Amino acid sequence: MATEAKRPPLLIKGNEAIVKGAVLAGCRTYFGYPITPASEIAEAAAKDFPAIGGTFIQAESETASINMVYGAASTGIRTMTASSGPGISLMQEGISYLACAELPCVVVSIMRGGPGLGNIGPEQGDYNQVVRIGGHGCYKNPVFAPSSGQEMCDLTMHAFEIADKYRTPVFVITDGFTGQMMEPVSFPDPIPLPPEKDWAVRADKETRENLISSIYIEHDELEEMNLKLQRKYAEIEKNEVLAEEFMVDDAEIVVVAYGIVSRVLRSTIRLARAEGIKVGMVRPISLWPFPKKQLEALAAKAQQMIVFELSNGQMVDDVRLSIHDNIPVRFYGRMGGNVPTPEECLDVIKRYAAEGGAK
Helix, strand or coil, rough: CCCCCCCCEEEEEHHHHHHHHHHHHCCCCEEEEECCCCCCHHHHHHHHHHHCCCCCEEEHHHHHHHHHHHHHHHCCCCCCEECCHHHHHHHHHHHHHHHHHHCCEEEEEEEEEECCCEEEECCCCCCCHHCCCCCCCCCCCEEEECCHHHHHHHHHHHHHHHHHCCCCCCEEEEEHHHHHHHECCCCCCCCCCCCCCCCCCCCCCCHHHCCCCCCCCHHHHHHHHHHHCCCCHHHEEEEEEEEECCCCCCCEEEEECHHHHHHHHHHHHHHHCCCCCEEEEEEEEEEECCHHHHHHHHCCCCCCEEEEEECCCHHHHHHHHHHHHCCCCCEEEECCCCCHHHHHHHHHHHHHHHHHCCC
16 A cells, blocks of 8 residues: 655645545556535646646546547556546446456545435445456456545555556445545655556557457357456455454454444444443455455354444345355444444444343
């Protein structure tokens, strides 16, 4: 992730920290369409990218913007876009094309209430859209989930590194609360720009023979391309898992949460510990690849797990699959833009603690 900071922190919105992180990572092109609660990303990019000789274009739609990203990525330039649920829906075809063409880019999703037009409140109802892939075909996207302004910067920088390392689209996804919240952020030194990519198309003699495409007419050729992608995804699953543990050493109940909910639960866990309830937390930072081994190891010691989400329980299946249903997995969620309080979460934990670990 990002290098150690060298300068004083700046009080800034999480959405704006994403743009600062992108610039520090060497991103020089942004194509997007504003949508609340992600609009500050486009606004900041409109100021910051031209100021450093980069390019900002407000496209006529999200569909246009993701195809502009495809074009820029084909030249080897670090590029990005950002949106919220409805806009990400419109980008899904282009993201599938980017995955098959093995083009690195970063896509940011600041989740709002849904389905449909929904509202501009914070939610986590787009987990399946991004982690389970909303587009067609046998592809996956690495997905990183910041829970603070600092991580909005750091994980965006990390996402660009992963995108280039594996030649793949990478998502940074969080809730509207984290995107809109102002916090002090310490910015690290810029990442040295990577060397020119030998596969890119730059309209010069050296790259004239290069071809960027996601079309494979012959069945065997398309199958081989898919097999190549699966080998790449296996490497990502092996090497790029990120997760944080909090007070899990003696935990009888392990809660699992990401984004703003994980921050609420830190207060809840302290309240529960004060009442003698042994609770700890795992926070997945990479939603894909998911921290399966960490959860599996904790399931061997804990009595139950509780998943907290701002959704109808879209991460629950990943938790259950990780621990092979060896212990009960409970769920508590809020939707529509509502965020639970620490006391509310404590009541849930106390209720399940009283029930014990029986399935």
